[in-house]
Amino acid sequence: MFDTLSDRLGGVFDKLRGRGALKEQDVRDAMREVRIALLEADVALPVVRRFVDQVTELAVGQSVLKSVTPGQQVVKIVNDALVEMLGGEQTVGLELDHVPPVVILMVGLQGSGKTTTTAKLAKLLKEKQGKKAMMASLDVNRPAAQEQLAVLGEQVGVATLPIIAGQQPVDIATRALQSARLQAVDVLLLDTAGRLHVDDQLMAEMKAVAAIASPKETLLVVDSLTGQDAVNVAQSFAGQVDLTGVILTRMDGDARGGAALSMRAVTGKPIKFAGTGEKLDAIEPFHPSRVAGRILGMGDIVSIVEKAAATIQEDEAERMAARMAKGQFDMNDLRMQLKQMQNMGGLGALAGMMPGMKKAKAAMQSSGMDDRVLLRMDAIIGSMTPKERQRPDLLNAKRKIRVANGSGTQVQDVNKLLKMHQEMERAMKQIKKMGGIKGLGALFGKGGLGAAMPGLGGGGGLPGLGGGGGAPDLSNFLKK
CATH class of the missing domain: 1.10.260.30 (Signal recognition particle, SRP54 subunit, M-domain)
Structure with missing residues (x-):
């Protein structure tokens, strides 16, 4: 995803590393190129402005200009600013230290990969954290949505709530909670219905389900390939629902990366997981420092x-x-x-x-x-x-x-x-x-x-x- 941005930033910093000493104008010229690179990567303009101003202020300081390796110092400053933009030293993972069943509410627009991500997350919790999980589909609008989750549940070895035709989302959530308690389930994942766009009916349905289920985590699933529109969707949800985090899907795609770089800064919500492929184990916790290292070519050992x-x-x-x-x-x-x-x-x-x-x-x-x-x-x-x-x-x-x-x-x-x-x-x-x-x-x-x-x-x-x-x-x- 970040290859183009990484190449652009790499070219800028190669010029700085090759110089024995830096002048203030050198730094400002470099930051101008960084600004262009971020804008071309579809990063939100207010985020770019804050980032460039922050880096420039630190990079033109005397400690950098008089440093033995000023170019490397600037790269370090940019790396630290990128980490902060992506979420800083955030706590990775989910809040699961509560009386079971811990409810995770999955929300998002139709087509964002919400149902598949629900199954991926259930598999991750089961295999990596040893949690007994259950999934329930509340999507009564999209044809075969409940059947899709049932099939995915069989593939990942996680139980799904039996389907009762005609039952509405709030009733399904209530039945899922009762079933989870009876079966001593640790984590209950509720896959809500999506829409093609944010509307009042969607928000009202999610609020009604949240009132019944009292979720400890409400995770917004957004498609990173939609660029800035993903950020706009996240803003809309964050203004209506008490989100606790974001999951970016298709992080292995060829998008320019602007959604990932803008998401935390614009919404204030941490990116908790990233979908990295189509397979059901292709999901990983989102580590800001590691992603920043990949962008700057420092690797991720x-x-x-x-x-x-x-x-x-x-x-x-x-x-x-x-x-x-x-x-x-x-x-x-x-x-x-x-x-x-x-x-x-x-x-x-x-x-x-x-x-x-x-x-x-x-x-x-x-x-x-x-x-x-x-x-x-x-x-x-x-x-x-x-x-x-x-x-x-x-x-x-x-x-x-x-x-x-x-x-x-x-x-x-x-x-x-x-x-x-x-x-x-x-x-x-x-x-x-x-x-x-x-x-x-x-x-x-x-x-x-x-x-x-x-x-x-x-x-x-x-x-x-x-x-x-x-x-x-x-x-x-x-x-x-």
Whole structure:
């Protein structure tokens, strides 16, 4: 979402970093470009004005102009201002420390992804926080809305309130509360009806439901792709309903990012969650500091660690750590790491969160390199026999032809994958001398994919992606 804004700001700050000393006019010129970049990103004008004035006031201070690294000081000031714009050091998550069932009221316009987000949130509460959840649809206007939530409930393993035809929203909410108490439910999520626009009937219905349910959280779901209109919708709801937070959907889209940057400043309500894809687990807590880091190209290592913790099986990690401690690394281990990368979002998602990887990510996209390369590598390994995976040195010319034919690739591709494995195997032996490695290092440290693809976690850079080093000819294989 923030790629265009990130590129624009990156260009501005690259100019500042390249100077040994800054004058006040240099700072003001840079802030003028920042102002244009934010406006082009569809950030609300009052928010842009406050942001630029705040940064300029701090950046032209003597402590910055006389600093040894004034350019970096300005970047830090901008980063702090971005974090503040996005919500500051807000408390992430939901207020659930109440007598159960805790009611969460989901509100928003039709088409914002409210029903799907309700299911995503229920799945998150169940799997990450161990809460017993229940969902109930109060949408009696949209055809099959209640049936849709029931289907989603089956997919995420969360109970939904049985449908009674003709029952109205307030009656459904009352029945849902009674059922939640009888079943000892921890969290009850009420999916309210939406409209194509904000109107009196919509607000009256939500207020009536809120009076019955007494929700601890009232979350507004808005589509971030609608830009400033999303901010206007949030303002309208905030003026009528006691909102406690906002959920932005489709944060993985190609919107300019203005809605996310403006939402907190305009409405005063925190962004609590962000929808990052169509899958039912594609939702994550909104961390202002992490989002600011991604915008400024500083990366988001914490989110990578969290993704790893959520996707890497503990027993597999222990097995890998034990093998690495012995300097062992075969094709089965490589295949496991490739699958871990896929589970964590693929090359593009990981590159977007690695510090300094913006240019590499752009090069990957322009060269047509995508996650299909991981599938192709997996196909090559899958075409090997179990013995060949354990001992890749058995792959002679005849066997390589068989593997290439079986995976739909060329012998050259097999050779390049073997070269990649050799690079990583050598790194394993070095790690053995260093005393082994634990945790995420298996994936991104000297012993992980970074060993063969340094631009994705090690030192140097992947050939053809803006850096030096890396496995010879690997970039050509990946581009293919």
